[in-house]
Amino acid sequence: MTKKFAGTLLVLCIIGILIVAGTQFAGPAGILPIDPAFTPSSETTTPTIKTPAVGDNITEAEAKAIAAAALPEIVRVETAKVRLEHTQDGRGEHCLFEVTDYNSTVKQAQVWVDAQTREVTGFAVHTPDQGRPADPAVTMAEACTIAEEFLADRGETAGLAAAVGKHYSPHTIERTGETVAGHYTVDFPRSIRGVPCFWDGCTIDVDAVTGEIRYYYRIWSLDATRCKGDTEPVITAEDAEERAGTYLRETYGDLPGLAFHSATLVWADCLAPTTGEVPFAWKIPFDDDYDRSLDSPRTDIAFVDARNGTVLSCNYYRRSTA
Numbered sequence: 001m002t003k004k005f006a007g008t009l010l011v012l013c014i015i016g017i018l019i020v021a022g023t024q025f026a027g028p029a030g031i032l033p034i035d036p037a038f039t040p041s042s043e044t045t046t047p048t049i050k051t052p053a054v055g056d057n058i059t060e061a062e063a064k065a066i067a068a069a070a071l072p073e074i075v076r077v078e079t080a081k082v083r084l085e086h087t088q089d090g091r092g093e094h095c096l097f098e099v100t101d102y103n104s105t106v107k108q109a110q111v112w113v114d115a116q117t118r119e120v121t122g123f124a125v126h127t128p129d130q131g132r133p134a135d136p137a138v139t140m141a142e143a144c145t146i147a148e149e150f151l152a153d154r155g156e157t158a159g160l161a162a163a164v165g166k167h168y169s170p171h172t173i174e175r176t177g178e179t180v181a182g183h184y185t186v187d188f189p190r191s192i193r194g195v196p197c198f199w200d201g202c203t204i205d206v207d208a209v210t211g212e213i214r215y216y217y218r219i220w221s222l223d224a225t226r227c228k229g230d231t232e233p234v235i236t237a238e239d240a241e242e243r244a245g246t247y248l249r250e251t252y253g254d255l256p257g258l259a260f261h262s263a264t265l266v267w268a269d270c271l272a273p274t275t276g277e278v279p280f281a282w283k284i285p286f287d288d289d290y291d292r293s294l295d296s297p298r299t300d301i302a303f304v305d306a307r308n309g310t311v312l313s314c315n316y317y318r319r320s321t322a
Contacts, residue, residue, distance in 0.1 A: 067099035122217035136208035257289030
């Protein structure tokens with residue numbers, strides 16, 4: 001009897017230790033920020049799913065079904081995982097379901113579904129990088145045509161400006177350091193009164209080998225009535241660049257090789273307050289010798305009010321070498 005009682009106590013002690021250890025090492029499950037560029041590992045974990053707030057009009061099961069219909073060859077309701085993401089910006093709170101299916105070793109996917117409108121706002125398709133050639137088999141012109149046809153098939157060409165921000169990104173295989181063909185990125189900004197938005201619009205990545213759509217994301221939340229006033233600038237592009245240059249030098253000191261590139265007029269919706277008018281501004285890409293010396297050369301952006309010349313935003317970052 002004594003031995004049996006002692007054995008029972010031993011079992012209870014072991015269970016207690018396991019519970020404490022599990023509590024200590026299991027981190028809290030939280031809502032992660034949206035990261036469409038994230039490439040999942042083979043050991044992706046799914047955070048605790050939260051129930052949508054009242055009025056979302058969508059369930060986790062519905063989100064899975066919508067994602068499976070968007071990418072039927074990759075996403076299956078039976079194997080998909082889902083979580084609800086909350087984001088907060090100057091336009092308010094947004095709720096998106098991220099539906100993921102990493103079950104296949106050939107293609108994996110993430111799909112973002114708006115919790116209120118049920119619309120697919122974006123997706124990312126991930127494929128193995130082994131066996132890819134070093135050079136693209138698709139040209140930039142072909143990639144732009146593919147992206148335009150994709151948007152036309154979705155009925156999303158209305159209200160978009162011509163493609164901008166076209167660039168090619170090679171892919172480096174981390175395991176080997178080998179550089180192989182990557183993807184083309186094509187941006188289609190939303191156009192309001194003939195002026196493109198900086199934030200609203202569509203971004204598409206086209207595989208440089210197969211021509212397949214690897215990434216798509218659409219942001220379309222700005223109230224167009226907030227874009228007011230004359231769309232003819234009072235400040236010239238040259239004057240805006242001069243003001244940005246003065247601001248940079250006064251703020252950061254001498255910047256050898258500072259150069260500005262192709263100023264364009266935009267609605268600076270990225271800087272817009274929650275309410276009120278959206279700034280009408282010159283968007284001015286710039287870099288200097290330091291930016292161009294980086295392994296991945298960087299271009300920063302300045303925004304200058306096109307009506308009064310105020311420097312709205314002009315951030316510059318240089319990593320300390322001390």
